[in-house]
Amino acid sequence: MPVMADAAGSTSFLAVSALSHEGLLRDHNEDSLVVGAWTVCASVTVTPQTLLFPLVSPVVVAVADGLGGHPAGEHASSLVALQLARVGPELSDEAGVRAALSACNETVYREAAADPSRTMMGTTVAGVCVTADSVLVFNVGDSRVYGTGPGGLRLVSVDDSPPLAPGETHTVTVTQTLGGHPARTEVHPHVRTLPLGPESRFLVCSDGLSDVVPDAEIAAILLDHFGGKAVFQLWRAAIDRGGPDNITVALVEIGGETETAGSAEPGT
Numbered sequence: 456m457p458v459m460a461d462a463a464g465s466t467s468f469l470a471v472s473a474l475s476h477e478g479l480l481r482d483h484n485e486d487s488l489v490v491g492a493w494t495v496c497a498s499v500t501v502t503p504q505t506l507l508f509p510l511v512s513p514v515v516v517a518v519a520d521g522l523g524g525h526p527a528g529e530h531a532s533s534l535v536a537l538q539l540a541r542v543g544p545e546l547s548d549e550a551g552v553r554a555a556l557s558a559c560n561e562t563v564y565r566e567a568a569a570d571p572s573r574t575m576m577g578t579t580v581a582g583v584c585v586t587a588d589s590v591l592v593f594n595v596g597d598s599r600v601y602g603t604g605p606g607g608l609r610l611v612s613v614d615d616s617p618p619l620a621p622g623e624t625h626t627v628t629v630t631q632t633l634g635g636h637p638a639r640t641e642v643h644p645h646v647r648t649l650p651l652g653p654e655s656r657f658l659v660c661s662d663g664l665s666d667v668v669p670d671a672e673i674a675a676i677l678l679d680h681f682g683g684k685a686v687f688q689l690w691r692a693a694i695d696r697g698g699p700d701n702i703t704v705a706l707v708e709i710g711g712e713t714e715t716a717g718s719a720e721p722g723t
């Protein structure tokens with residue numbers, strides 16, 4: 456699969472397929488999503504959407520999951536999605552991503568302080584910033600980024616969760632969030648840089664997918680499907696398990712590979 460500009464200097468493309476859905480048990484969606492300049496703020500896409508980006512400036516793809524049990528989670532996640540959409544094209548290195556996430560944290564606290572009904576609102580965030588030669592992976596909280604490549608599926612974000620008790624597969628507790636405390640609290644985002652090559656696809660998701668669908672099943676779906684079809688099948692796997700939480704999924708495919716590119720070639 457083409458990954459970078461070829462010898463003739465043609466432009467690489469990034470295809471991002473995404474959806475956000477309230478699930479089956481929650482009456483509204485507190486997840487938000489950003490794909491480049493496109494945001495879905497605590498609303499529902501109904502079907503997967505696919506956007507194509509020439510890799511000429513950094514593209515940010517991220518999911519924010521408003522904190523349950525706190526007020527205004529949907530507002531916190533929306534603020535973060537909108538802010539990342541605005542600054543995304545300027546994010547070219549780890550320091551820039553850390554600064555952007557700290558600024559998002561400040562925004563959530565500032566907006567919480569301005570309205571008593573939003574006290575302690577907070578959100579997770581996880582995503583990638585794809586530049587011309589690398590992928591910056593970032594997160595705060597337990598939303599996730601997976602990479603897929605020749606070695607299969609692997610978690611490349613770092614959950615801010617307490618250690619699991621024996622027998623537990625997931626926990627609802629998060630140890631770090633943007634906002635979420637009574638007083639302004641600094642964040643220490645997880646940020647790493649990966650080369651574009653080995654992990655050719657990245658999955659960004661909220662825990663409405665990863666808490667209920669085992670990694671092995673996510674891996675199997677990503678082997679069989681690409682683009683919007685893969686995103687739909689991931690969503691359906693979470694719904695088949697009861698859809699207990701909001702489900703937001705974004706699949707980043709470098710090289711512009713889409714569902715049709717994964718189908719059989721004539722004569723094969």
Ligand SMILES: [Mn+2]
Pocket residue numbers: 520661662663700701
């Ligand atoms: Mn969630």
